[in-house]
Amino acid sequence: MTTDQTFKLPDLGEGLTESEVLNWKIKVGEHVALNQVIAEVETAKAVVELPSPFAGVVQQIHAAQGEVVQVGGPLVTFGDEEPAQAKEQEPVAAERTPTLVGYGAPADTGARPQRKSRSMKAPDAASTGHIGQPRRTVTRCTPPVRKLARDHGVDISTLAGSGEDGLVLRRDVQDAIDAGTTSTGESESAVAAAVVQASSTADRHVRITAVRRATAQAMVQSAFTAPHATEFLTVDVTESMALIERLRSHRLLKGVKLNFTTLAAVVVTRLLRTYPALNSKWDEAADEIIEFGSVNLGMAVATDRGLLVPVVKNAQDLPLPQMASALSAIILQGREGTLSPAQMSGGTFSITNVGVFGVDAGTPILPPGQAGILALGQVKRRPWEHQGEVALRHTTTLALSFDHRVVDGKEASEFLAGVGSVLEDPGLMNIFI
Numbered sequence: 001m002t003t004d005q006t007f008k009l010p011d012l013g014e015g016l017t018e019s020e021v022l023n024w025k026i027k028v029g030e031h032v033a034l035n036q037v038i039a040e041v042e043t044a045k046a047v048v049e050l051p052s053p054f055a056g057v058v059q060q061i062h063a064a065q066g067e068v069v070q071v072g073g074p075l076v077t078f079g080d081e082e083p084a085q086a087k088e089q090e091p092v093a094a095e096r097t098p099t100l101v102g103y104g105a106p107a108d109t110g111a112r113p114q115r116k117s118r119s120m121k122a123p124d125a126a127s128t129g130h131i132g133q134p135r136r137t138v139t140r141c142t143p144p145v146r147k148l149a150r151d152h153g154v155d156i157s158t159l160a161g162s163g164e165d166g167l168v169l170r171r172d173v174q175d176a177i178d179a180g181t182t183s184t185g186e187s188e189s190a191v192a193a194a195v196v197q198a199s200s201t202a203d204r205h206v207r208i209t210a211v212r213r214a215t216a217q218a219m220v221q222s223a224f225t226a227p228h229a230t231e232f233l234t235v236d237v238t239e240s241m242a243l244i245e246r247l248r249s250h251r252l253l254k255g256v257k258l259n260f261t262t263l264a265a266v267v268v269t270r271l272l273r274t275y276p277a278l279n280s281k282w283d284e285a286a287d288e289i290i291e292f293g294s295v296n297l298g299m300a301v302a303t304d305r306g307l308l309v310p311v312v313k314n315a316q317d318l319p320l321p322q323m324a325s326a327l328s329a330i331i332l333q334g335r336e337g338t339l340s341p342a343q344m345s346g347g348t349f350s351i352t353n354v355g356v357f358g359v360d361a362g363t364p365i366l367p368p369g370q371a372g373i374l375a376l377g378q379v380k381r382r383p384w385e386h387q388g389e390v391a392l393r394h395t396t397t398l399a400l401s402f403d404h405r406v407v408d409g410k411e412a413s414e415f416l417a418g419v420g421s422v423l424e425d426p427g428l429m430n431i432f433i
Contacts (some may be wrong), residue, residue, distance in 0.1 A: 004078065005056065005078050005079075007038075007052060007053055007077075008075060009069045009071050009075055012071075012341055016043045017071050018043075019043045019048070019067045019068070020209075021040075021041055021068075022039075022041060022042050023039065023065055025038055026064070027061075030057070031056070032052050032054070033055055034052065034053070036053065037049045037050065038051070039075070039076075042337075046343070048339050050075075050216060053308045056078035056079055059077040059078060059079040062075055063075055072146070078399060107343060141161065141169070148173050151426045154176045156168055160172070161395075170336060172306075177411070198341040200215065209305060211303075211306035211307075219365050222367065223287065225368075226405065228365065228404070228407060231413060232361055232400075233420045234398075235395065235420040236386070237392045237424065240426050241379065244260065248321070255319060256324050256325065257325075258320070260376070261376060262324040263320070263423070264351065264374075264376055265315065265351060267354070267423060268297075268319050269297055270316060270429070271419060273316060274415075274418070275414065277291070278407055280348075281348075281370060282405045289406055294316060294317075295350070296314070298310070298347030298370070298373075299352075300351070300364075303335050303337070304337075306330040308334045309350055309367055310331075310334050310343045310344055311344065311345065312326045350364075351373070352364050352373060352374075355377045355379060362377075363375075363399060364399065366401055366403060371407055372401070372402045372412075373400075374399070375398070376396060376398065377399070380394065380396075381395075398416070402417045
């Protein structure tokens, strides 16, 4: 008698209600060990590996790759015996003698060995799911890397991954693109030209991803729940840029990726201790304002999956080098799709750098549950009044959006002016914050 157990999509935390199946690492008829990773799923916040809570033989796979499953929905049914479906699908396996690993030589049936055909091999029936359709072997990589390969016509299954356990990294795909290797052997330029020619007048239907859907819902919720106000301040950051250049060449900071965003993050997180209203949230249900004891800094990151805002916890305690390392790590993980749900939650104040796209300023929308977000514009040389004369100086525009239910204009103005003052003269950091 077989006892079947069905693994249902668990609650992955932070109010996530669904996940998309990226790829399966098991097939029907395969024996799975306890805690063995059986699939990768993509939530609105991260790509997550799912370990199996059961040990047994896979009886049925309930969701195809690319299918969105609700929390509590069935994923895999396990049993004690090999399913009849798998037995019917694997006649070769039934004719071989089991060994410690794989199968031994075929059993002696008296039939003459058949020469293998040189024609294309049909899909292995053992790799089919419950819907009976063959499922190709999926090369291990993150969704952004897979998209990069697809957009440039690179057959990712032909690449040897340089990452851990053969994981295909962005640089592997980029190397293939640079070498002109595509899925059909054509050059990247030829493929691109063909695509442009074929689709210049055609409509393009882009599927809404989990991240894009979650971002849209969060922005709508925030925009129509919290009364936004935005203030702007253009400041001369020549001294800050000079400081960054000096620090980059310091022997104790070799290998540390220092930039203007890093310095701004340190200034912001320190100054928030003086202006706690900007590091708080409006709690409608409890009829109170919660002022957070620590600064969990969100950093907006543009990725192939959409906009992500990973979080650096307790950022107010990080010196400049550690802040640089923490920001570099979450930005890289965000772009490679390796952030965990925990790294995407708990933010109390955020920074977005629109300057990297050549933009001078913007009006950022608050992440839900936060009372403030600071946008950094591009740093560029402009004619500026300096010591009574006009000179070319490095300037930038800061834009602070805040929840006017929690933050008054006076507090927001003083905070923004304080950030600007320290960025104009970094020597003030030890005095004011």
